[in-house]
């Protein structure tokens with residue numbers, strides 16, 4: 001049966017990297033139909049809405065979604081509702097893509113590209129499971145209000161229900177079962193009640209997964225441990241905002257955030273796939289962006305949503321091969337390697353396939 005993939009290029013380098021990823025997908029000769037739609041700043045410009053109804057409708061009907069990136073200085077002055085990021089947050093929340101999987105893997109070919117010592121990062125393979133549709137990103141009430149004394153006050157609400165914690169916890173335990181069977185839950189339970197509950201629910205769940213070893217760590221320590229001794233982690237599970245921050249830190253251990261894919265899944269395995277990095281407006285349109293995170297996101301899409309495991313493996317092997325060939329975009333460039341453009345990198349992966 002034909003599978004339907006919706007492509008959302010977005011802003012900045014989004015269209016360039018997605019173009020290469022779509023070429024890679026096309027090379028596999030699978031029964032996949034590709035449609036595209038607007039999101040983010042591109043959608044604001046065309047329709048005044050960062051997540052047009054048409055886009056949401058297409059996304060609901062697709063088997064999987066591939067997203068580039070959203071945002072840029074052009075829209076920085078916009079009101080919150082008219083910001084490109086609202087499109088991304090909106091689609092995550094509307095489709096209930098609560099489970100965000102962000103693997104951080106160090107390719108041996110890129111050991112030199114990391115700012116950390118090779119012995120600290122070599123062989124690194126961790127998975128961050130980030131809750132994506134709740135927490136302080138979505139909690140109500142929120143806003144900026146004027147107090148009686150005339151001073152303004154900004155406020156957000158950090159809230160998680162038990163069921164929200166339980167469903168992301170299950171995803172994390174199940175992911176750990178398929179990997180090293182160690183799960184570290186990250187909280188701030190020495191200060192925040194919401195994460196006291198988080199911790200309790202994780203402990204409850206642990207009883208159902210006796211083969212997984214659960215530990216807990218405070219988020220500030222986790223940030224430190226990630227740069228001190230990152231290989232101590234197998235799977236980390238945490239809320240929306242802590243996961244946002246820790247996944248950027250983890251990404252950089254691998255040399256470049258330009259290498260890291262992500263999957264955002266709903267309860268049934270339907271998902272949206274995107275690189276972990278942003279829209280990098282400073283290099284947009286210059287052919288400098290690294291398309292590998294988006295290409296690797298296609299591999300995750302084939303594995304998690306389209307049940308094309310062999311094809312996913314092939315993409316990952318092709319990426320290894322181009323790295324072995326010494327081809328590098330600027331973000332992962334090191335001595336003795338060949339600097340290539342976004343398009344050349346995409347073409348090299350297609351050739352390797």
Ligand code: IPM
Pocket residue numbers: 071085088089244276
């Ligand atoms: C990410 C991004 C987004 C987030 C932004 C663009 C809204 O940083 O996917 O990590 O904070 O979730």
Ligand code: MG
Pocket residue numbers: 244245248
């Ligand atoms: Mg982020």
